[in-house]
Amino acid sequence: MKRIHAGLVVAVTGGAAGIGREIAHQFAAAGARVCIGDLSGHDARVTARQLPGTVHGCELDVTDERSFHSFLATTEALLGPVDVLVNNAGVMWVGAFDSEPDTATARMIAVNLHGVIRGVRLVAPGMRARKRGHIVTIASAASRLSPPGEATYAATKHGVLGYLTAVREELRGTGVQLSVIMPGVVDTELAVGTATGAAKLLDPTDVARAVIDVIERPRFEVSLPAYVGPLVHLAGLLPQRLRDLALRRAVPDQVAATRSSAARTAYENRVLREPDA
Template sequence: MNIQGKVVVITGASSGIGAQTARLLSQRGAVPVLMARSTDKLEKLAEELGGGCRAYSLDVTDAEAVRRVFAEVEHTYGQIHVLINNAGFGLFEKFTDAPLSSFEEMMDVNYFGIVRCTKAVLPAMLQARSGHIVNIASMAGKMGSAKSSGYSATKHAVLGMTNSLRQELAGSGVNISAVNPGPIDTPFFDRADPSGTYVKNVSWFMLKPERVAAAIVRAVEKNRAEIDLPFIAGLGTKLYSLFPRLLDKSAQRLLNKK
């Protein structure tokens, strides 16, 4: 897809890779439409980007709000060409210590939020026989680690849904991608890792938001079904899927940094 002039909705756009992706899309001539709960940050970013960029307050856990806001965007712009499902968060807790509400909240935002937003745009995309949906999953959706049972489960769900929907959309003109980054240097960890222990332990391995944003744009432009970041982590998950018992101990030493 040539993204110049295309209307691209980005959820979770107030900071991190959502905001950086909006900047990159704007530089490449697309029209970013920003959505998040933090309206102050959104409006500042929309003002920075200018052009046809607009900001919309949205809580992806509110099904009626999702329906209403996406309908408003379609009415304003005429068509949504690309949806980037980026809204999400994580909590790093031991399974036995984590309250049930942590599992429920992460699943409601990280997985059902994507389902709600995708349902809001897909009918029009199918009617137009064009469009692209990018779901931001995670390497955690391919390989779990200690204190990530709830978060990893949500990203497993995102990948399962994405892969299944890709089969349903075959021949429809609508494409769908999954982008699976490892740890990224963003405010995500302000909530996931308030002690800073994990960030300190993996700082050498953390991705820059600019690199992930470039991968997201590449997924749309090149119609990539899936992108793993960094490459070495993607290779590691492939090896682990083939030899899980053999690599369990090595994986524990490398991943259990929380």
């Protein structure tokens, strides 16, 4: 692994488990100094102790301005100015659009969209002043696609891509890089019970490697698997009827996939009952 990451100060939201944990692990193994934030400060600290190198764990609620500001201030006090922010925190409710609880709608917008906006707004000005920095956001293939059963989730991910597209242009020439990682279904608790469609099931390490790679070779959009992005663009050139047929063959119907899934219900009951980062 290249040592370009050695000494970097990296802040990871939603870092106690799943994709966030693996991102923190790979950065720390590459010599970066890492601070992971999670709604459970206890879980974040436990994870930090289990990872190699210099890793700290902090409580972080990405839906709360003061909490996010405190997380970034703590990271800077412990490790120095943030070189890389990874917006990873996310939640997902799956089901028919007209049975989605309003609490689920509000929670996804607050975490998946506003949490990203908040992180960018808080960290980018300091990076711009230092003329360097990289903000990596873990979005989703749903930023380009809209699987049945993930209407609001897809809307938040479309919103993330739209927001970052505009901010990237505002930051052009400042030395601050923005990247959006758009994976398909990843083997994490967030995706429990869902189907992968035509794409393979990804592992958190696949996403973490993409984050490491995009720091080495900065680019704005990264699709996982890599062929998904070009296929979506090609599908967009087809007439609507043919596009619909092609996407119905490739994109899973998550309403059908998650119907009667006890594991899915347990996850959603937990993330709706209490804030989740």
